[in-house]
Amino acid sequence: MELVFFFYFAFVIALASILVVTLRNPIYSALSLLIMFFHVAGLYVTLHAEFLAAVQIVVYAGAILVLYLFVVMLLNLKQDERYHRQWPVAGLIGLALVIEGLVLTIAKGLTAPPAPITKETAVEGLGNTEALGDVLYSTYLFPFEVASLILLVAMIGAIILAKKDLIAVNSEG
Amino acid sequence: MTVPLSFYLILSGMVFLTGVMGVLIRRNIIIILLSVELMLNATNINFVAFSEYFHHVAGQVFVFFALTVAAAEVAVGLAIIIALHRAQSTINVDDFQLLKW
Numbered sequence: 001m002e003l004v005f006f007f008y009f010a011f012v013i014a015l016a017s018i019l020v021v022t023l024r025n026p027i028y029s030a031l032s033l034l035i036m037f038f039h040v041a042g043l044y045v046t047l048h049a050e051f052l053a054a055v056q057i058v059v060y061a062g063a064i065l066v067l068y069l070f071v072v073m074l075l076n077l078k079q080d081e082r083y084h085r086q087w088p089v090a091g092l093i094g095l096a097l098v099i100e101g102l103v104l105t106i107a108k109g110l111t112a113p114p115a116p117i118t119k120e121t122a123v124e125g126l127g128n129t130e131a132l133g134d135v136l137y138s139t140y141l142f143p144f145e146v147a148s149l150i151l152l153v154a155m156i157g158a159i160i161l162a163k164k165d166l167i168a169v170n171s172e173g
Numbered sequence: 174m175t176v177p178l179s180f181y182l183i184l185s186g187m188v189f190l191t192g193v194m195g196v197l198i199r200r201n202i203i204i205i206l207l208s209v210e211l212m213l214n215a216t217n218i219n220f221v222a223f224s225e226y227f228h229h230v231a232g233q234v235f236v237f238f239a240l241t242v243a244a245a246e247v248a249v250g251l252a253i254i255i256a257l258h259r260a261q262s263t264i265n266v267d268d269f270q271l272l273k274w
Contacts, residue, residue, distance in 0.1 A: 014184065033207055043218060075254075090194050135231065140238075150245050158251070
């Protein structure tokens with residue numbers, strides 16, 4: 001049963017990510033990325049990461065993708081856009097990586113038993129959100145604070161970069 | 174977990190590779206940023222799969238931080254795109270030669 005769900009999610013994720021790259025219209029690309037985000041969230045649920053699934057939908061599908069769609073519609077792109085001329089190089093690199101992955105998969109085999117549950121790593125009894133919060137606010141408290149600083153810097157940077165007068169002054173001078 | 178870990182790794186590798194191809198072959202800078210999102214999601218799938226495999230919650234914490242950085246990256250990246258579009262009225266990466274000499 002889990003296998004059926006995995007293959008459904010995996011198939012849709014792979015298909016949607018290929019569509020993101022190949023579709024011509026940026027809005028269609030963004031919408032297929034939305035489909036991919038939802039299915040990644042479903043994959044997280046099957047992996048018992050319910051909190052991350054919720055955050056994936058709220059942050060990625062709710063905030064990041066809306067931002068993308070805003071910019072796509074703001075810039076009003078009409079010019080037709082072809083693939084870059086370096087696509088043979090990209091194809092060669094992709095082919096090499098695919099072959100490497102296949103060789104490694106065949107050499108190492110597909111199955112490995114899951115790691116045993118030890119006392120220090122056991123989070124099974126707790127709910128997922130509780131376990132995550134417990135670790136986040138104790139072991140990873142400093143990175144958590146740094147992440148908030150990153151968000152602050154990104155916010156200020158985005159406002160300054162997108163401000164109109166600043167660019168006008170720069171282009172005059 | 175009846176699904177082997179390697180299935181998740183193969184899926185994540187495929188999505189990551191698609192993202193790399195998107196960055197390399199597309200000319201629209203918005204699609205390039207979308208491909209970067211694909212790559213970030215591929216690593217996130219990897220992290221969550223390993224977190225389930227080792228029964229350790231640290232992988233999910235890393236995904237949490239990756240999500241934060243992705244949000245910051247999108248905000249700054251789109252602001253840069255808007256500034257570039259205002260200066261040159263194009264979003265084709267071939268037309269951006271400001272740093273070329």
